Amino acid sequence: MVTCARTPLADRRVFEVQRFGPLMLFAAASMLAVTPSAMEAQQTNERWVMPRTADGHPDLQGSWSNATMTPLVRPPGVGAVLTPDQVAALEGGQQDFIREQLADSDPDRGLPPVGGEFTGNFLFDAGGGAVGGYNFFYIDGGDDIAVFNGEARSSLIVDPPDGRRPPLSEEGRRRTGERFASQRQFGAYDNPENRPLEERCIMSFGSNGGPPMLPNYFYNNNYTIVQTADYVMIMTEMVHDTRIIRLGTPDPLPAHIRPWLGDSWGRWQGDTLVVETTNIHPEQNLAGYPPAAFKPSENIKVTERFTRADEHTINYEFTVDDPSMLSGPFSGELPFKALDGLVYEYACHEGNYALTNVLMGARAQEREGVSNQPDTR
Amino acid sequence: MNSRVSRSPRPLLGSAVICALAAAAFLPATVQAQSGSIPRLADGHPDINGIWQALGNAHWDIEPHTARAALAMQPGPVVPVPRHEIVAFGAVGSVPSGNGIVVGGEIPYLPAALTMRNENRENWLDRDPEIKCYLPGVPRANYMPYPFQVFQSESKVFFVYEYAGAVRDIYLVDPGPAQVDTWMGQSVGRWDGDVFVVEAAGFNGSAWLDRSGNHFSASLKVTERYTMTGPDHMLYEATLEDPNTFSRPWTISLPLYRHVAENARLGQFKCVEFVEELMYGHLRKNPVGR
Numbered sequence: 001m002v003t004c005a006r007t008p009l010a011d012r013r014v015f016e017v018q019r020f021g022p023l024m025l026f027a028a029a030s031m032l033a034v035t036p037s038a039m040e041a042q043q044t045n046e047r048w049v050m051p052r053t054a055d056g057h058p059d060l061q062g063s064w065s066n067a068t069m070t071p072l073v074r075p076p077g078v079g080a081v082l083t084p085d086q087v088a089a090l091e092g093g094q095q096d097f098i099r100e101q102l103a104d105s106d107p108d109r110g111l112p113p114v115g116g117e118f119t120g121n122f123l124f125d126a127g128g129g130a131v132g133g134y135n136f137f138y139i140d141g142g143d144d145i146a147v148f149n150g151e152a153r154s155s156l157i158v159d160p161p162d163g164r165r166p167p168l169s170e171e172g173r174r175r176t177g178e179r180f181a182s183q184r185q186f187g188a189y190d191n192p193e194n195r196p197l198e199e200r201c202i203m204s205f206g207s208n209g210g211p212p213m214l215p216n217y218f219y220n221n222n223y224t225i226v227q228t229a230d231y232v233m234i235m236t237e238m239v240h241d242t243r244i245i246r247l248g249t250p251d252p253l254p255a256h257i258r259p260w261l262g263d264s265w266g267r268w269q270g271d272t273l274v275v276e277t278t279n280i281h282p283e284q285n286l287a288g289y290p291p292a293a294f295k296p297s298e299n300i301k302v303t304e305r306f307t308r309a310d311e312h313t314i315n316y317e318f319t320v321d322d323p324s325m326l327s328g329p330f331s332g333e334l335p336f337k338a339l340d341g342l343v344y345e346y347a348c349h350e351g352n353y354a355l356t357n358v359l360m361g362a363r364a365q366e367r368e369g370v371s372n373q374p375d376t377r
Numbered sequence: 378m379n380s381r382v383s384r385s386p387r388p389l390l391g392s393a394v395i396c397a398l399a400a401a402a403f404l405p406a407t408v409q410a411q412s413g414s415i416p417r418l419a420d421g422h423p424d425i426n427g428i429w430q431a432l433g434n435a436h437w438d439i440e441p442h443t444a445r446a447a448l449a450m451q452p453g454p455v456v457p458v459p460r461h462e463i464v465a466f467g468a469v470g471s472v473p474s475g476n477g478i479v480v481g482g483e484i485p486y487l488p489a490a491l492t493m494r495n496e497n498r499e500n501w502l503d504r505d506p507e508i509k510c511y512l513p514g515v516p517r518a519n520y521m522p523y524p525f526q527v528f529q530s531e532s533k534v535f536f537v538y539e540y541a542g543a544v545r546d547i548y549l550v551d552p553g554p555a556q557v558d559t560w561m562g563q564s565v566g567r568w569d570g571d572v573f574v575v576e577a578a579g580f581n582g583s584a585w586l587d588r589s590g591n592h593f594s595a596s597l598k599v600t601e602r603y604t605m606t607g608p609d610h611m612l613y614e615a616t617l618e619d620p621n622t623f624s625r626p627w628t629i630s631l632p633l634y635r636h637v638a639e640n641a642r643l644g645q646f647k648c649v650e651f652v653e654e655l656m657y658g659h660l661r662k663n664p665v666g667r
Contacts (some may be wrong), residue, residue, distance in 0.1 A: 054419040054531055061533050168660060177466045190662040192653040202649050222548055226425055226528040228537040233528045240544045243644060244526065251640065259645040342552055345559035349649045350511045350583075359660035366662070 035373050039169040046310045050271065058271045058308045060225045060232065064336040064345050066316070067142030067221035069094055072214060072332065073317055074129050074155030074163025077271045082152040087145050092266045097121065101129075134219075137204045141217045146332045148315065155293070156214065159319075165292040172294070172325035179295065188374050189362035192355060197285065199355055200226040201348035202260075204238030206288045209261050211243070211277045212318035212332065213303040223336065232266055237343045245275050253279050255298060260284055262302070273306040286320065293301060297324035312338040388507075393471020415571070415605040420531045423571050423605045426637040427527060428643055432519035432615075434475030435631060438589035441477035442483040443648035446470060447631060448501045462502055472588075480628040483592060490622040497590025506587055509656060510648035512543050515577045515599050516615040516629060524636055526643045534566050534573070539646050547575055555579025558595055558643065586640055594621040609635035 051059040069090060074080070077181050082090070097119075116130030118166060127134040145152045155163035169351060186194045198205035206216025213236065215221045222237040232245040250265040257263075264281035268272055280286070280296045287293050305317040314336040323331035365372040416424040437448075447470050464471040467622040486494060497504050507513065512522055515575035523539040534547040547566040555563035555578060582595030597619040604612040611633040618626040658664060 023381055059532075063528065069422055122458070150482060171399070187662065192661075194658040200648065200649065200653070226530060226533040228528055228530050230426070231528060233537065234547075235537075235544055241544055242542065242544060244537065246642070260647060324532055341558070342548075343546065345512075347560050350506075350509075350560060355657060358659065359657055363662070 010371045014171055036353060038109055042126075050308055055229050057227070057268050057272075058225065060273065060306055060308065060314060061227050063222060063224045063339040063341070064143075065141060065222050065312060065313075065339045066213065066215045066216075066336050068140050068146040068156075068215050068334065069144060069145035069217075070156055071155050071217075072156045073165060074157065077110060080151075080152045080154055080158070080161070080163060082145060082154050084152070087152045091144050098136050098143060113325065120226075127218060138219055138345070140219045140221070142215060142221065148335055148336050149309075153333070156332040156334045157330055158333050160328070165287060165330050166326050166328040168294065168325060169323070173326075174295075175297065182206065187231060187277045187362075187371055187372070189358060192297055192359065195355060195358065196264075197283065199358070201239060201352050202240070202353075203284065207285045207293075208238045208319075209241040209243070210234040211262065211264070211275070212287070213304075215315070216288070216333070222339055224343050235343070237346050239345050239348050250276070255279070258282060258298075269305075270308060275304045275306070277304070286322070294322075295323055297322050299324045309335070329373075364367075388434060389516055406626075414608075416528065416566055418531065423573070425527050425573060425603060425605065425611065426529045426530065428524045428641050429527065429611065429633040430524040430636060431631055431633055433474045433478075433520075433631065435478045435520045435629075436517075436522050436587055437472045437476050439587045439591055439629060440589070441479075441482055442472070442475055442589075444474040445472045452522075467607075477500050478629040478631040480519065480630055486623045487622060487625050490592070494590045494592060497585070497592060499590075500619065501590060504585075504590070506584055507588065508652070510541055510652045512536065512541055512579060512584065514560055514586075515545070515564070515574075516518055516563055516601065516613075516617075517586050518543055518561070519601075519615075519633070522644060523646060525526075534604055537643060539643050540648075542645070542647055545577075558582070562597075562599070569602075571604065575599075575603070576599040577601065591621065593617065594620045594622045603633075606632070609637055621634060625636060 011029060015260070021207045027362075043321075051332060053059045053061075067108050071220040078204070082361060100291070101124075110133070116132075118130045119123050121129070124134070124139060126129075129135060129139075146156065147153070157163045160166060161229040183194070188194055192200060204216060204220070206218065208216050208221060213223070213234070216238070218237045224235045224237075226233045226235075230247055232247065234243045234245065235241070236243075243264055245264040245266040247268075252265070253259075258281045259277045260281040261284070262277040264277040265275045266275040268274075268344065270342050278301050279298075280300050280302070282298075285293050285297060286296045287347060300320075300322045304313075307315045307317075309315040316336050317331065317333050319329055319331040320326075362372045406514045418424045446457075447463050447466075448459040449460040449463055451460045452458075458464075458606065459466075459470060480665075483496075502508065507521075518536075518538050518540065520634050521538075521540050525536055525538040528537070528641040532549065534549060536545040536547065538544065545564050546562055547564045549566055551565045558579055558581040560581055560583060562577040564574055564575050564577040566575045568574070577599040578597070580593070580595055580597050582593065582597065597617060602612075602614040602619075604610050604614075612630065613633050614628055614630045616626050616628045617623065651653055654665065
């Protein structure tokens with residue numbers, strides 16, 4: 001079914017690529033040992049009564065997390081809904097990995113190999129875990145599968161039915177090509193503007209702030225919602241970005257004013273908050289990581305629906321429509337789960353030694369005549 | 378749809394004035410007595426929802442001060458002159474005078490802390506966190522020349538600042554001492570009658586109080602009092618206690634004004650990208666000429 005089917009399980013490193021890489025984690029799902037189901041369909045507390053604000057609307061307030069193992073885009077060869085055995089294997093694998101990583105280091109261990117000890121967990125390794133950077137004290141990317149309306153989902157995207165973002169339109173390919181051509185004028189470390197938004201502390205990675213508000217599969221996937229008669233305010237922990245959603249008839253911003261998280265207007269449709277967003281900043285990352293990520297055009301429109309599902313859950317649905325970039329719209333669903341804890345200050349820029357060091361390191365390599373461009377093998 | 382906006386004063390045409398006066402004449406006395414009184418939420422607490430901003434020049438210097446040529450000066454042949462980095466700003470870089478917001482006029486610094494304030498002032502360009510777009514801290518965030526928006530419901534109070542997108546979740550249930558030191562601190566709010574009282578602590582001591590080097594340490598505790606004095610005005614008072622920096626608690630007091638424009642909204646001032654040239658320009662492969 002998948003490329004790893006011929007891979008010997010004894011090859012631990014390759015195995016872990018399959019087992020833990022969040023963006024490809026389902027590839028190994030069906031070949032892992034069948035274990036008793038650890039996941040039951042989500043049970044709704046029958047006595048739960050929808051909390052409502054003074055004006056009668058569902059109360060969405062509080063702090064929430066959208067951390068999950070379920071990737072945005074469905075890996076090939078996997079059904080839309082996972083079986084309990086698949087869920088148990090995936091969650092068990094991730095939880096085992098986390099437990100392993102949280103264990104005390106062995107003081108007698110030998111030197112790690114040159115270049116680090118890669119686990120195959122893409123984001124863990126990318127976050128420096130392989131060379132002793134972020135460990136699971138910091139990382140909190142979610143250790144469970146997204147369950148939506150009782151279904152264990154293999155992807156957040158549910159439409160198109162293949163769970164994948166529609167391809168770029170012809171115009172979208174042209175625009176993207178022009179953007180890449182523009183970027184290729186520079187080396188990856190030539191200027192701060194050549195570095196990714198998250199490294200510059202301008203935006204979260206993985207488009208946490210949205211819209212659509214997606215998990216980043218790494219850490220700090222937390223949100224605080226405050227709701228008044230006139231506004232719904234959503235604060236994203238990462239880079240403390242706020243969306244100030246005005247309720248009522250839209251009076252949109254002029255086309256040339258494009259805040260990072262766009263211009264959002266909301267309305268109540270029964271017990272569902274419907275939010276429409278336009279004017280998203282042209283440099284914002286839509287839809288997180290490759291292969292779904294793209295830069296929004298001036299015609300982007302994101303529609304989101306927030307519905308309280310139970311005491312611990314907001315059902316979050318989104319549709320992204322960018323006729324200048326995509327060959328069609330796409331929609332997704334994921335739960336926001338109640339967060340049992342405080343959301344702390346994410347002061348990124350104030351402690352951003354990394355960007356200084358990245359640029360300084362590149363200049364030092366240039367002085368020494370060493371190539372500093374990314375390995376594109 | 379927007380109750381804040383509906384209270385906005387608008388230019389009154391003659392006929393509208395007559396209508397308003399005529400209507401007022403028939404209102405019950407109790408309602409008339411409430412005209413100009415403060416808005417309230419359904420739970421009876423004053424409704425401080427809205428976009429607020431300080432007027433005046435406290436953000437330059439919270440103590441009473443005369444106008445001066447610039448914040449950063451260097452010796453000149455006759456009198457001190459603005460530092461070369463800001464000469465190009467001309468009058469735009471000059472400091473307007475201000476009556477100050479410190480009750481009693483002067484911050485009661487301990488001697489060493491006063492020395493540090495004066496050094497900060499001498500080294501403003503290098504040291505003021507605002508220049509680098511760092512989070513503003515409390516109380517400075519409330520009187521910077523940018524608005525902030527209060528979101529208040531029965532169960533939550535949250536402040537969003539235009540400057541640097543700073544935020545404060547004002548906890549209405551005390552979570553206990555702050556678990557980590559932060560730029561904006563941890564804030565706990567309660568209603569004392571019609572006054573919203575916020576106790577803020579857990580600061581990292583890195584923020585300043587203004588552009589003139591006034592400072593505090595990580596021991597700072599701020600007790601803020603937000604009192605609506607009319608539908609569009611709040612009195613903001615903050616008492617600062619920091620035994621490492623000040624010889625006694627002291628208080629600032631200033632009004633906050635509501636943005637009443639019909640299309641008022643908080644802008645985005647995500648200044649991190651605006652300071653990249655300042656902070657990283659020298660590390661470019663080909664630095665921009667200066």
